[in-house]
Amino acid sequence: MKYFKQFGIIAGVSFAGELLYALLPFPIPASVYGLVLMVLLLVTHVVKLEMVEETADFFISMMGIFFVPSSVGLMNSMDIVKGSVVQLLFMCVISTIVVMIVTGLVAQFIMKITAKKEEK
Secondary structure, three states: OHHHHHHHHHHHHHHHHHHHHHHOOOOOOHHHHHHHHHHHHHHOOOOOHHHOHHHHHHHHHOHHHHOHHHHHHHHHOHHHHHOOHHHHHHHHHHHHHHHHHHHHHHHHHHHHHHHHHHHO
């Protein structure tokens, strides 16, 4: 029964993200609204980590399965992709590097904030 509750919380936050997407005029995907909303709920302790942790871990472990439909769609569009393989690889490399840099900078920033809080 606890898994249904955890799934309900995650589904409710995702639904709230969909509502925000429908109501707000910004070009931000509903999933991003949902993720930001979940982070805010976790940070403010409205939703405690223990309330969603096991179901979230399950979803993360199954994440590979969620990419199967997009991979099949990409294979079906191979004729379109063939002409721009070099550009796609270049974009993948550059975006991976940018994500790594930004992740490192954010981690350093959070570590500095945490260190300052511990000093006080």
